[in-house]
Amino acid sequence: MNVVVCVKQIPDPAAPQALDPQTHNLVREGKLILDDSDSYGVEMALQLAEQAGGGEVTIVSMAPNGETSGLRTALAMGAAKAILISDEALRGSDALSTAKVLAKAIERVSPDLVLAATESTDGYTGTTPVQVAELLGLPSITFAKKVSIAGGKVTVERQTEAGYDEVECPLPAVVTVTAGVVEPRYPSFKGIMAAKSKPVDQLTVADLGLEGQVGSAGARQAITDVADADTRQSGEIVVDEGDAHERVVQFLEQLKLV
Amino acid sequence: MSIDKIWVLAEAADGSPISSTLELLTQARSMAATVEAVTWGGDAAALAGELGNYGASAVHDVGDLGGSLPGAPVAGAIAALIAGGNRPDVILVPTTYDGRDIAGRLSVKLDLPVITNVVGLSSDGDTVTSEHGVFGGAQLVHAQFTAATPWIFIVRAKSFTAEPSGGGAAPVSAVAVPELGSTGTATVLQRHVEERQGPKLDEADVVVSGGRGLGSAEAYALVEELAKLLRGAAGASRAIVDAGWVPYSHQVGQTGKTVKPTLYLALGISGATQHMVGMKGSKNIVAINKDRDAPIFSIADLGIVGDVHKVVPKLIEALKARG
Ligand SMILES: Cc1cc2nc3c(=O)[nH]c(=O)nc-3n(C[C@H](O)[C@H](O)[C@H](O)COP(=O)(O)OP(=O)(O)OC[C@H]3O[C@@H](n4cnc5c(N)ncnc54)[C@H](O)[C@@H]3O)c2cc1C
Ligand SMILES: Nc1ncnc2c1ncn2[C@@H]1O[C@H](COP(=O)(O)O)[C@@H](O)[C@H]1O
Numbered sequence: 001m002n003v004v005v006c007v008k009q010i011p012d013p014a015a016p017q018a019l020d021p022q023t024h025n026l027v028r029e030g031k032l033i034l035d036d037s038d039s040y041g042v043e044m045a046l047q048l049a050e051q052a053g054g055g056e057v058t059i060v061s062m063a064p065n066g067e068t069s070g071l072r073t074a075l076a077m078g079a080a081k082a083i084l085i086s087d088e089a090l091r092g093s094d095a096l097s098t099a100k101v102l103a104k105a106i107e108r109v110s111p112d113l114v115l116a117a118t119e120s121t122d123g124y125t126g127t128t129p130v131q132v133a134e135l136l137g138l139p140s141i142t143f144a145k146k147v148s149i150a151g152g153k154v155t156v157e158r159q160t161e162a163g164y165d166e167v168e169c170p171l172p173a174v175v176t177v178t179a180g181v182v183e184p185r186y187p188s189f190k191g192i193m194a195a196k197s198k199p200v201d202q203l204t205v206a207d208l209g210l211e212g213q214v215g216s217a218g219a220r221q222a223i224t225d226v227a228d229a230d231t232r233q234s235g236e237i238v239v240d241e242g243d244a245h246e247r248v249v250q251f252l253e254q255l256k257l258v
Numbered sequence: 259m260s261i262d263k264i265w266v267l268a269e270a271a272d273g274s275p276i277s278s279t280l281e282l283l284t285q286a287r288s289m290a291a292t293v294e295a296v297t298w299g300g301d302a303a304a305l306a307g308e309l310g311n312y313g314a315s316a317v318h319d320v321g322d323l324g325g326s327l328p329g330a331p332v333a334g335a336i337a338a339l340i341a342g343g344n345r346p347d348v349i350l351v352p353t354t355y356d357g358r359d360i361a362g363r364l365s366v367k368l369d370l371p372v373i374t375n376v377v378g379l380s381s382d383g384d385t386v387t388s389e390h391g392v393f394g395g396a397q398l399v400h401a402q403f404t405a406a407t408p409w410i411f412i413v414r415a416k417s418f419t420a421e422p423s424g425g426g427a428a429p430v431s432a433v434a435v436p437e438l439g440s441t442g443t444a445t446v447l448q449r450h451v452e453e454r455q456g457p458k459l460d461e462a463d464v465v466v467s468g469g470r471g472l473g474s475a476e477a478y479a480l481v482e483e484l485a486k487l488l489r490g491a492a493g494a495s496r497a498i499v500d501a502g503w504v505p506y507s508h509q510v511g512q513t514g515k516t517v518k519p520t521l522y523l524a525l526g527i528s529g530a531t532q533h534m535v536g537m538k539g540s541k542n543i544v545a546i547n548k549d550r551d552a553p554i555f556s557i558a559d560l561g562i563v564g565d566v567h568k569v570v571p572k573l574i575e576a577l578k579a580r581g
Contacts, residue, residue, distance in 0.1 A: 017393055024399070096371045124512060125374040127412070130329060130362030139444045140329065143355050145506070155447075158327075159506050160355065161271060163452040167327060169444040178513075179500045220371050220405030224387060229398045232538060232557040239550075240564025245573040248544060249580075251560050255521055255542060257464060257488055258580060 001052030001149065003045040004106050005079070006116040006129065007038035009063040009070030013121055024223035025092055026122060032063060034070035037117035039077070039184040040177050045115050046078045047182060048149055056080040058109050062090060062101050068200055075195035076187030082198070083108070087205045092216035095123070099131030104208035106136065113154060114174040118143050133174035140174040141167050145181055259407070261290045261381050265336075265346040267361075268295035268309055268317070269354055275308055277461065278352035280420035282413060283312040286350055287423060289381040294346070295428065298323055298332050302430045310428035312420065317430045327444040329359030331435045336360075337367040338436045340408070348386060350379075351412045361412050363441070370405055376413040386411075395535045415460060415516045416539065452505050457491050459508065464490025465519045465540070467510055468498060469533075471526020471547060471566055475503035480570045481525060487577045493517065493537075495527045511536035526566045529554025546570065 009032035011017065018027050034042075045057040059074045059082040071082040083105050090101065106114055114136075116129035133140035145164060146157035154173050157164045187195070205211055238244050252258045264286040268279045279295070286293040295314040297305055300322035309317055320335040336349075351361045353375070365372045378389030378398075388411055390399045403409040435442075459465065466488065468481035478498070485492040493515070494508040510517055512532040522540035527533060529545070529552055537543070538557050545558040548565050555561040562569055 019392065019397070019399070094371045095374070096365055096369075099366070119513060125372070126358050127362035127365065127372055127374060130359050131366050134330075134333075134363045134366035134441065137439060137441055139441055140359070141327065141444050142329075142359055158355070160449070161507065163450040163505070163507065165446045165450070166448040167444055167446050170440065173444070178506075179496070180502070180506070221373055221401055221403050224400045224402055226392075227398050227400075229391060229395055231396075232543075234556045234561065235559035237550075237555060237561045237563060240562055240569055242568075244562045244564050245569050245576055247560065248546075248562065248569075248573055249576050251542075251544060252488070252521070252577075257521060258577060 001049050001055035001113070002058070002109065002111045003049055003055065004058050004060055004109055004111040004114045005038065005041045005045045005074070006102055006114065006132070007042065007059055007061050007070060007074055008035040008120045008123070009033065009061055009067050010035045010120065010122045019226055023092065024226060031069050032067045034073040035117070035121050037119065037121050037179065040179055040181050041115040041117055042074045042077050042079060043182045043184040044147055044177055048113065048147065052149065058083065058111065060102055060105050062086070062098055064091065066202065071200060072195045073187060075198045076191040077185055078191060080198065082200045083203060084200055085203045085208065089205045089217065090215040092219050093214055094219050094221060095125045095128045096131055097214035097219065099128050099135055100210060100214055101205070101208060102128070103132045103135035104210060105203060106132065112171045113149070114138070114172070116174065116176050118176045118178050129174055129176045136174070138172055138174050139169040141169060142176045144175050144177045147175055147177065147181060259347070260383055261347045261386065263292040263294065263346045264290040264348045264350060265294050265296050266314070267349070267351045267357055268297040268305060269352055269356060270297065270299055270301055270305055273301055273304055275305055276352065276354070277420060278354065278413070278415045280312045281416070281418040282350040282352060283309065283314055284420050285379055285418040287313040289379065289386065290347065294318060296320065296332070296336060298328055306430050307427040310425045311422045313423040313425055314428045315425070317428045318433045319430050320433050320435060325445045326442055327359065327446065328356040329363050330438050330442040330444070332360045333363035333367055334438050334442070335433045335435045336364055339433055340368065345408065347407045347409065349408045349410045351410065353412050353414045358412060361410055365410060368408070370408070370410060371403070372410045372412060373401055373403065374412040376411045377417045379411065379413070391535060393531065395531070395538060416518050452507060454507070456486060456489065459491040459493055459510070460515045460517055462491035463519050464488040464521045464523070465493045465510070465517050466490055466523040466525065467493035467495065467527060468525045469495035469527030470497040472498065477567070478503055480566065480574070483574055484523070484570060487574065490519070495533050524554050525570060527554055528552050529557070
């Protein structure tokens with residue numbers, strides 16, 4: 001059971017974020033970390049490979065500046081190796097460009113299963129994994145809250161508006177997981193040490209044969225302007241001294257809700 | 259070029275178009291002369307009346323999918339229609355599970371990008387400008403396609419207000435699903451529907467949501483009781499959905515529902531940007547949190563600094579006493 005997990009390396013969401021005033025791209029400077037949303041996919045992949053009694057978990061990531069710190073976290077959790085696509089030419093890639101790059105890299109591994117998150121923390125387009133599936137000619141099941149593998153098939157509990165659906169498809173397939181799917185492990189000290197010597201295969205756009213098709217060269221949407229949104233003012237603050245509920249009741253009365 | 263024809267993906271639930279679809283049809287009417295719907299699932303005849311009433315002049319029906327997940331077959335059918343010469347200028351897709359799947363696959367089939375998380379759209383007849391919140395909605399970005407049409411936009415719920423046009427039932431024509439190979443093999447074996455009481459979360463006039471500050475799954479009963487007393491719906495932060503205290507269908511925020519009720523009551527919710535993006539359009543916000551510095555207070559009309567376990571039971575008693 002060989003599994004590929006697509007992971008995004010992102011600026012720490014706790015740090016202040018900004019758009020570049022000239023290019024309108026997200027400023028991605030300094031150290032990047034493993035997107036928390038993708039730690040669920042990494043854990044799921046490790047568990048599925050363990051259950052299958054063998055096979056490897058490969059991490060695939062497209063990131064600027066040869067960034068590997070997020071990959072090292074995934075390797076420290078237990079993934080065997082990583083493929084990193086990093087290239088100046090990828091700056092300004094939209095989701096479709098990203099998907100083309102990821103799909104070409106995944107083809108080199110020909111896995112039984114590709115895992116991704118339903119959406120990333122910083123981009124949250126939520127379309128990249130399905131685009132990867134279509135490019136690879138694979139079926140996909142999105143929004144998994146439970147994943148199991150048996151008899152060459154993947155069965156997923158897929159979140160729906162009303163509850164969940166039990167959905168099945170033959171492998172190979174692409175599955176996107178939600179945060180509820182598994183509890184990601186913390187890398188152990190041994191894992192962190194081992195990750196330092198695990199292979200990270202670095203590829204360029206030319207290695208994938210995608211010159212001129214991705215990044216700014218392939219981008220077909222443009223940001224026309226950026227503006228501050230209307231901010232909501234904070235209102236009255238009441239510190240509860242045993243009777244704050246009365247103020248809430250008054251407020252409900254004003255709104256004619258009681 | 260000019261924007262003449264828009265297609266809206268018409269998703270249905272319980273035999274009616276979902277509210278996002280009606281919102282998109284309403285908006286599409288103001289942007290183009292011809293608005294048509296694309297639907298699937300085998301209910302097209304039943305949906306045609308309401309789709310027409312919101313502005314669709316035709317319904318392209320992909321039909322019953324025989325249990326397949328909609329992504330691949332619906333994208334395949336739309337791509338085949340376009341290849342056959344029926345080409346819209348714009349395709350509007352609701353941000354739903356199936357909407358994203360369809361748009362993602364269609365984008366590859368047409369080799370065209372998609373613009374996602376749209377919260378506003380405007381057109382001058384030749385171009386379409388979309389609006390997006392970034393950084394939890396603190397800034398608004400406007401974007402346009404520089405690619406060939408159709409321009410595909412995935413739009414968040416509640417971005418527009420649905421208003422009927424009074425149009426008659428739209429004529430339905432069948433669209434065939436082409437051969438999909440293995441991409442079409444994801445099949446639904448069984449559906450599980452969770453029980454729900456009271457109004458729907460995204461349609462309720464009052465939403466009472468609980469977060470990790472409740473301390474335990476049992477304490478969510480406070481949220482449900484208060485919601486019931488106010489004839490509202492009970493919502494949740496993702497923290498307690500992930501913890502398994504409540505089903506995902508309760509989640510408010512970036513990855514959950516967008517709500518815009520008259521009153522939003524946040525109980526023990528910190529106010530992470532991903533939560534606020536789903537509720538800050540509410541007309542009135544009341545927050546109860548024991549941390550004076552919780553970000554939720556920055557957008558609350560009334561903020562109570564206090565313990566939910568002290569304030570909420572008293573509030574419930576007071577409301578009950580009024581009968
Ligand atoms: C990609 C992505 C998507 C996300 N999507 C969503 C989403 O759709 N919706 C969402 O909600 N979150 C989402 N999140 C998660 C979000 O970042 C926060 O983690 C989450 O909203 C926090 O939930 P919370 O406020 O319940 O918990 P916490 O942040 O832990 O806050 C608990 C609050 O309760 C208060 N408290 C504690 N005890 C009491 C008490 N006794 N009385 C009163 N107050 C008390 C504390 O002061 C604190 O402010 C997303 C995150 C990511 C990365
Ligand atoms: N640059 C990237 N490198 C690797 N995986 C990615 C990248 N961008 C998106 N993905 C995958 O696609 C998921 C959804 O991302 P998004 O489409 O940005 O919401 C992510 O959680 C990843 O699993």
